Amino acid sequence: MTVILTWLRRGADAIGALLMLALFATFLLQIFSRYAMNSPFGWTLELCLLLWVWIVFFGGAFIVRRTDHITFDLLYLAVPKGPRRLMAIVSSLAIAALLLWSFLPTWDWIDFLRIKRSATLRIPMRDIFSVYMIFLAAVIVGCLWRTVTLLRRGLDEDEGADA
16 A cells, blocks of 8 residues: 555656646746747746646645645644644544535536636636646545544654654
8 A cells, every 4th residue: 555655646746746847848938938039928828827726736635745734733732642633633624524515616616617718728717727626635535534544543653743
């Protein structure tokens, strides 16, 4: 199982890197067309924005780890391990429940966007923003997995340690 997860993480990292490479190349093409050719391409700005949306949500879903996020954990670190575990379980379940509650209304809105297209690339807006649904699903599954892990094993040894 660990080998599969390692390969999935490497795959997600590779996809994220390719998205960043595409963003950078499009940005350089935008600069070249604007300043060297004196005839800017309109589609490069739109592609940069599209790629940025995908980088943010794909990266948030599959690349950025929970421990990499900035947290306000003053109260969390001030309590003993038992209440800290309960706080972690409640917060994970609350996040999963709220995102699950928003899942269908969000999909309704994103599905509605199929009638709109981007200005220059003519890509359906639903396709552009569908990555948010992937993000929602990944965060929900991650929070539920964290809850199960907390119930089975408790807190990690290094969790809550001053870093």
